[in-house]
Amino acid sequence: GENVEQHPSTLSVQEGDSAVIKCTYSDSASNYFPWYKQELGKGPQLIIDIRSNVGEKKDQRIAVTLNKTAKHFSLHITETQPEDSAVYFCAASQVESARQLTFGSGTQLTVLP
Amino acid sequence: DGGITQSPKYLFRKEGQNVTLSCEQNLNHDAMYWYRQDPGQGLRLIYYSQIVNDFQKGDIAEGYSVSREKKESFPLTVTSAQKNPTAFYLCASSLGRHNEQFFGPGTRLTVL
Numbered sequence: 001g002e003n004v005e006q007h008p009s010t011l012s013v014q015e016g017d018s019a020v021i022k023c024t025y026s027d028s029a030s031n032y033f034p035w036y037k038q039e040l041g042k043g044p045q046l047i048i049d050i051r052s053n054v055g056e057k058k059d060q061r062i063a064v065t066l067n068k069t070a071k072h073f074s075l076h077i078t079e080t081q082p083e084d085s086a087v088y089f090c091a092a093s094q095v096e097s098a099r100q101l102t103f104g105s106g107t108q109l110t111v112l113p
Numbered sequence: 114d115g116g117i118t119q120s121p122k123y124l125f126r127k128e129g130q131n132v133t134l135s136c137e138q139n140l141n142h143d144a145m146y147w148y149r150q151d152p153g154q155g156l157r158l159i160y161y162s163q164i165v166n167d168f169q170k171g172d173i174a175e176g177y178s179v180s181r182e183k184k185e186s187f188p189l190t191v192t193s194a195q196k197n198p199t200a201f202y203l204c205a206s207s208l209g210r211h212n213e214q215f216f217g218p219g220t221r222l223t224v225l
Contacts, residue, residue, distance in 0.1 A: 009153070034213070043117075043203050043216030044156070089155060100146055100171070101214065103155035 002027040004092050006104030013080050014112050021107045023090035024072040030092040033066060033073045034101065038087045047088075048075070051095065080111045116140065117217035119204050124222045126198075134189045134220045136204035143209045145187035149173060150201040150219075159202075162187055163209075191222065198224045 003026040013019045025033075031052035036044035050057045050064045050073065057064050061080075066073040077084055087108050091101040117138045126132045136145065144163050148156040158171030162181040176195025181187055187206075191198045201221050205214040 004155070006155070036216075041219075043119075043205075043218050045216065046213060049213070100158055100161050101156075103157075105153065105155045 002030055002092055002102040004090060004102050004104040006090050006107060008107060009105065010108045010110070012110045012112060015080060015082060017080055019075075019077045019080055019084070019109055019111075021075045021088055021090070021109070022072060023074070023092075023104050024070075025092040025102075026071065027092070027094075028068075028071065029094050032093050032095045033064070034091050035062075035064060035075050036089045036091065036103075038089065038106075040086075044089055077109075080109075082111050082113055085109055085111045117204060117206055117215055119202075119217040119220050122218065122220060124220055126222070126224050128224055129193045131190055131192050132198075132222065134191065134202055134204075134222070136187045136189065136217060138185055138187075138204075138206045138215075138217075140206055140208075140215065141184070142206035142215075143184070144207045145181070146205040146207075146214065147171075147177075147179065147187070147189045148203040148205065150203055156203060159189065198222060 006023045034049035037047045038044040048062050050066050061078045063076045087106045089106050090104040093101045120135045146161040147159040157173050159177050160179040162168035178190045203219045204217040207214045
């Protein structure tokens with residue numbers, strides 16, 4: 001089955017700096033890679049996703065890059081703000097599969113004012 | 114407002130008791146999922162259902178049971194056979210074969 005590893009487990013950055021979170025996956029058949037943000041005491045919310053037919057996707061301050069050859073993908077947050085502080089999860093799956101996502105172990109991002 | 118609701122937010126039970134967690138969605142989604150979240154770990158799949166009256170075991174189904182009698186409801190029962198039931202439980206739903214999953218707010222279960 002799929003295995004997703006996520007690094008780092010904790011990340012602290014100064015407000016305005018950039019943050020990068022990296023994930024690797026094991027199943028070369030995976031072709032859908034979402035990122036979720038989870039605030040304290042709440043359920044995760046999808047913030048951006050990428051499919052294997054593209055190498056990069058951007059949405060305002062958030063971007064995701066995918067390297068299918070190396071089987072890794074990354075989340076980039078620029079101009080970080082205190083409200084970006086949360087736990088971020090990466091995940092991987094096959095779009096055609098009736099099954100579901102395999103999640104990474106999460107990254108606690110803290111943006112220091 | 115469309116969304117997923119889970120109740121209650123906090124639940125306490127004595128060891129040896131079965132407990133049922135509620136999950137309701139009004140998004141008209143076919144697929145629903147239950148995950149367990151433990152500190153420092155990612156979400157682990159317990160059960161999922163692609164359609165009414167059908168469900169499949171996930172990675173950690175032992176000690177849990179589910180039913181899917183209605184499209185909008187997917188309750189999870191934590192049985193006394195679950196050795197370590199204290200955790201944060203998350204329900205999610207998605208449109209059929211799409212993998213964009215929408216999560217509920219979660220239920221924190223504590224077994225005393």
